[in-house]
Amino acid sequence: MFFFLSKILFFLTTPIVWIFGLLLWGILTKKDILKKRLLWASLICFYFFSxxxxxxxxxxxxxxxxxxxxDITKTYDVVIVLGGFSNFDSKQNLIQFHSATDRLMAGIKLYKTGKAKKIMISSGSGQLMNPNEKEALFIKSYLLDIGIPEKDLIIxxxxxxxxxxxxxxxxxxxNEYKNGNYLLVTSAFHMxxxxxxxxxxxxxxxPFSVDHQSGPRKFLFDHLFIPDSDSLRRWQMLIKEWIGFTTYKIMGYC
Structure with missing residues (x-):
């Protein structure tokens, strides 16, 4: 139930949904003053989040x-890589990698350079419509295909x-590495x-953070003033994390 509710809450707290809702309300209302305020609110909301x-x-x-x-000067027992960076296209029989694939690439590099003895992939299915597509399993096949021995994989x-x-x-x-030392790899916003x-x-x-969504502070004209569609995505991601962290704290998960 928590999983389903979190997906619904995530949808309702997406900035583009707020913008669309304000715009639609402004178009449909018959009150002239309210219409003007709502249309201005949707424009301001759009500019702020973009x-x-x-x-x-x-x-x-x-x-x-x-x-x-x-900074890493010792060898860790396991590098734990959190999923959420891919899905499997069964028609093409291919893994589709997404923007957070830095997580996997960093895990492989940490293993290959001797910073960690083993790689752990932690990820089932985060999809409502395809619960049997377990990311860790098809990523295991990928890692085996590129030459990482099965004895060094934990799934x-x-x-x-x-x-x-x-x-x-x-x-x-x-059970297997009691009191071990672990590197945890995930996106910086999720860490x-x-x-x-x-x-x-x-x-x-x-913690070993990757996939940073913010860079050095820039004072360029387009960066300061021109709307950017990717900023809407980053706000969506950030608000999801704020809500997730707050909810987890309330429930005692973290």
Whole structure:
């Protein structure tokens, strides 16, 4: 039930839904004063959430800036890579990688460069319409195909959210690598919630953030003033994380 409710809440808290709702209400209302106010509100809302400079500032303030490759001076038992970066196209028999694929690439590099002895993929299916498409399983096949030995892979394919990533990963790791040291890899915007969840279940993790959505502060004309469609996506992502982190705190998950 929590999973379904979270998907509905995510939809309702998307800025573009607010903009569309205000615009539609403004078009349909017969009250002239209210119509004008609603249309102005939709325009202001659109400009605020599509402004790249404003989006950058909010995302930068929330993202986790953790260690870099050069900061790692020891070998960890396992690098834990959280999913949410791909889906499987059964018609083409191909994995479709998304923007957060930095998570997987970083995990592979940390393993290949000897920073971690093993790779763990933690991801079941986060899809309402396709619950049997378990990301960790088809990513396991991909890793085997590129030459990573099965003995160095740990697969957790039952989790459907960050809380379950932590709980199910802990069950596996506490059984096989009691009191181990782990690198946790996920997107920088997702890391505050993820590291809190993994710490809550008693795992000793070192966060390794990737897929940063904000860069250096820029004072260019287009960045400051011209609407940017990607900023709407980043706000959608950020608001989802704010709600997710707050909800997890209330429920005692992190």
């Amino acid at each position: 402004n790249a400079f404003i989006a950058d500032e909010f995302v930068r303030a929330y993202e986790d800036r953790s260690i870099t490759y050069s 957790e394919s039952e989790s459907i959210n960050t809380r379950e990533n932590a709980v199910y990963s802990a069950k596996i790791l506490n 505050p919630r993820a590291k809190s969840c993994f710490t809550k279940v008693g795992l000793s993790i070192t």
